[in-house]
Amino acid sequence: MYQAPTRELAETKLLELGERWGGQFAMAVRCWERAWEELATMFDYPPDIRRLMYTTNAVEGYNRQLRKLLYLVNRDITANWVTLPNWVRIRNQIGHSR
Structure with missing residues (x-):
């Protein structure tokens, strides 16, 4: 979802996630779906900035x-x-x- 070039494609990926994993990980998928409007605001930014938003490996490694x-x-x-x-x-x- 995060790497989708547009919000619309990301929403499609979210639907696919729900179809594939919604049964096994229902709570996690519902969290994503409920928070989608807030999460999707990242698509208001250019791809380079979006990548910084969803890439936390450096921060996690530091912590x-x-x-x-x-x-x-x-x-x-x-x-x-x-x-x-x-x-x-x-x-x-x-x-x-x-």
Whole structure:
């Protein structure tokens, strides 16, 4: 749908999607159909801009790397916490105060 050259062809692709996958993935197809007017506004823009709108691989890759870095840094920081005096008691106190 996103790569269709016109809104009309994209709508045809949406209908084909519903026919092919509507039974197996009914909820997902209905989401697309309900949101079509909002999604189709991308056809108000030239093809180069539309491509940027539906291509998120670079953004997703960046976010994936950030998540990985945050996980690793958090793991390193919290690994040192266990050396604090009375850490288990402190952790339990913090956990019960929520």
